[in-house]
Amino acid sequence: MLNRPDKSIRDRLSKLETHLNNENPLLLDVVSRFKKLDTVAYKIGLLKTSESYATSIPWWPLVSVLGTFSAGKSSFINNFLGDKLQLTGNQAVDDKFTVVTYGNSKENRVLPGIALNADPRFPFYQMSDEIDKVASGEGRRIDAYLQMKTSHSEKLSGKIIIDSPGFDADEQRNAILRLTDHIVDLSDLVLVFFDARHPEPGAMQDTLDHLVGNTINRSDSEKFLYILNQIDTAAQEDNPEAVVAAWQRALAAKGLTAGRFYSIYNSDVAVPIADEVVRQRFEKKMCAGQVSYI
Numbered sequence: 001m002l003n004r005p006d007k008s009i010r011d012r013l014s015k016l017e018t019h020l021n022n023e024n025p026l027l028l029d030v031v032s033r034f035k036k037l038d039t040v041a042y043k044i045g046l047l048k049t050s051e052s053y054a055t056s057i058p059w060w061p062l063v064s065v066l067g068t069f070s071a072g073k074s075s076f077i078n079n080f081l082g083d084k085l086q087l088t089g090n091q092a093v094d095d096k097f098t099v100v101t102y103g104n105s106k107e108n109r110v111l112p113g114i115a116l117n118a119d120p121r122f123p124f125y126q127m128s129d130e131i132d133k134v135a136s137g138e139g140r141r142i143d144a145y146l147q148m149k150t151s152h153s154e155k156l157s158g159k160i161i162i163d164s165p166g167f168d169a170d171e172q173r174n175a176i177l178r179l180t181d182h183i184v185d186l187s188d189l190v191l192v193f194f195d196a197r198h199p200e201p202g203a204m205q206d207t208l209d210h211l212v213g214n215t216i217n218r219s220d221s222e223k224f225l226y227i228l229n230q231i232d233t234a235a236q237e238d239n240p241e242a243v244v245a246a247w248q249r250a251l252a253a254k255g256l257t258a259g260r261f262y263s264i265y266n267s268d269v270a271v272p273i274a275d276e277v278v279r280q281r282f283e284k285k286m287c288a289g290q291v292s293y294i
Contacts, residue, residue, distance in 0.1 A: 013055075024158050065163050100156065103150030108151055111148040111149070191225050226256070228247050
């Protein structure tokens with residue numbers, strides 16, 4: 001019996017297999033192989049019976065969407081999923097990190113942050129302990145920092161998306177920034193959003209400092225994409241090139257002189273362009289690849 005995993009780890013692996021069966025059945029065989037490896041590790045004392053090699057790796061790619069509160073992060077996620085899951089607005093409408101996962105039910109569900117502690121898909125198992133590490137005593141208030149939402153969108157199957165609160169939108173500022181660092185470390189892809197209505201450095205100073213200046217020298221810096229959203233707001237003046245140039249100068253001032261830069265707008269919430277000539281010229285620029293369109 002000493003070579004059997006504890007009940008807690010058996011339950012966790014059972015939940016993992018259930019989720020994989022719903023989203024990616026091909027990986028079930030991998031879990032089975034990990035279990036066999038666990039048995040060997042228990043026998044020779046390399047692994048505690050409260051542990052499993054299967055829980056030491058991420059099973060779902062993690063995509064983080066970060067940036068200023070008005071940059072259209074939630075609108076982008078809704079557009080990508082084809083599901084009006086996230087609240088949107090020009091002001092801060094959400095002050096928590098939202099972990100968005102796939103669900104079989106066509107009815108979207110909202111669960112408190114404590115639910116993440118028991119979900120084996122996430123590297124957030126016992127996340128309250130992690131929050132305590134970045135903000136002592138705050139682990140008991142995990143629901144103040146995290147929530148989980150499920151969507152039936154097939155685009156979400158096999159992946160996890162995290163929508164962040166804006167950096168200048170939350171009174172628990174230091175804890176939010178430090179928790180952001182932890183999430184960035186866990187993520188496989190990080191989308192950093194900026195607002196084309198305010199591309200000047202002063203309006204995005206926090207994002208520049210934390211997600212540009214502090215990341216350019218990371219060994220995994222290639223997982224960051226920098227996105228100027230809501231570029232349609234430049235359509236009235238027909239000067240998207242000038243707006244993009246101002247944004248890129250601000251990034252260069254923080255040391256990011258090369259990287260993956262994108263400019264997009266969400267057609268579902270775009271500003272109408274009344275002038276037909278300007279609209280056609282703007283759309284031609286889109287087709288020419290000067291601006292990416294979703």
